[in-house]
Amino acid sequence: MPKVTSVIVPYTTYLRVYEPLAAFPEPERDHWARYAHRPDRPSYQDELRRALTDLVPTPPVPVPVHESDDAFVLESDGVVHVCPWRTRLRGWQALGELAEDFPPPVLDALLPPVLRRQAAQDYERWLTDHPDARPWIRTATWQVPINWFVLFADEEREYAKGSADEAPFLRYRTPMVQARRRVARGLRALRDAVEEGPLIDGLVDVGRWLEEFHPRSLVELDYGGLVHALPAGALEDDHSAADVAEGIAALRRGDDEGAGAAYGRLVDRWRSVRDLRSAN
Numbered sequence: 001m002p003k004v005t006s007v008i009v010p011y012t013t014y015l016r017v018y019e020p021l022a023a024f025p026e027p028e029r030d031h032w033a034r035y036a037h038r039p040d041r042p043s044y045q046d047e048l049r050r051a052l053t054d055l056v057p058t059p060p061v062p063v064p065v066h067e068s069d070d071a072f073v074l075e076s077d078g079v080v081h082v083c084p085w086r087t088r089l090r091g092w093q094a095l096g097e098l099a100e101d102f103p104p105p106v107l108d109a110l111l112p113p114v115l116r117r118q119a120a121q122d123y124e125r126w127l128t129d130h131p132d133a134r135p136w137i138r139t140a141t142w143q144v145p146i147n148w149f150v151l152f153a154d155e156e157r158e159y160a161k162g163s164a165d166e167a168p169f170l171r172y173r174t175p176m177v178q179a180r181r182r183v184a185r186g187l188r189a190l191r192d193a194v195e196e197g198p199l200i201d202g203l204v205d206v207g208r209w210l211e212e213f214h215p216r217s218l219v220e221l222d223y224g225g226l227v228h229a230l231p232a233g234a235l236e237d238d239h240s241a242a243d244v245a246e247g248i249a250a251l252r253r254g255d256d257e258g259a260g261a262a263y264g265r266l267v268d269r270w271r272s273v274r275d276l277r278s279a280n
Helices: 029-036 046-054 087-101 104-110 113-129 174-192 198-210 225-227 230-234 240-252 255-280
Strands: 014-020 069-075 079-084 137-141 157-161 169-175 217-223
Touching: 014 069, 014 225, 069 255, 087 137, 113 198, 137 198, 169 174, 174 198, 174 217, 174 240, 240 255
Parallel strands: none
Antiparallel strands: 014 079, 014 137, 014 217, 069 079, 157 169, 169 217
């Protein structure tokens, strides 16, 4: 369970892939094998704080100068799995998405155009030598994208209320084979029932991303810092993956009313989070 710290950085959620050590080539495999035994491995909050610290200087540093050698680690059935942070790669990719989130005047005030252009050029040069690079982590702020829930079942949900010393958490974990199977089934049901749109496009994108990893990987959805924006009761009653699964099952059997009811529960549950985002 995550430790409570004096400064909580909200409100990011995560979709992570943990690959077995065997998926990594040497010498990277040896690095992660040694790293897994460290007693002081940093948390997702540490990762966020480091990223925000880079934005404090003038001018800000939009992308780390060096790639992170940190990772998230978990052990399952005696096998060590690793999810590298790859903070620099994710920073470059996030810069390319900023234009969708901010109007040009706000974006220029946050990160001057000259910095963005330089970062884009650095990324292009780096990709020349790393054409197959992909991140092990996807993030979202103030939400959990609906297509992420498709990957999981309600029985894979893990929730803890937290205490004075431990932060609350809500997460799902599943084997890669299950995640891929649910993506395929979800896409078939959606394409048979609805027109092409953001939900289908997002699920296709996630499915292609999952295909990049070792078949014995684990996939994790972590509410991360978003748990601090949700009331304890709302968090405890959040079974969004179950609602998504129920909605897809209803579409598969032609039950439009059942699909609508499941979607309505999702909308009602996440409306309060969207309101908080708007207030900020």
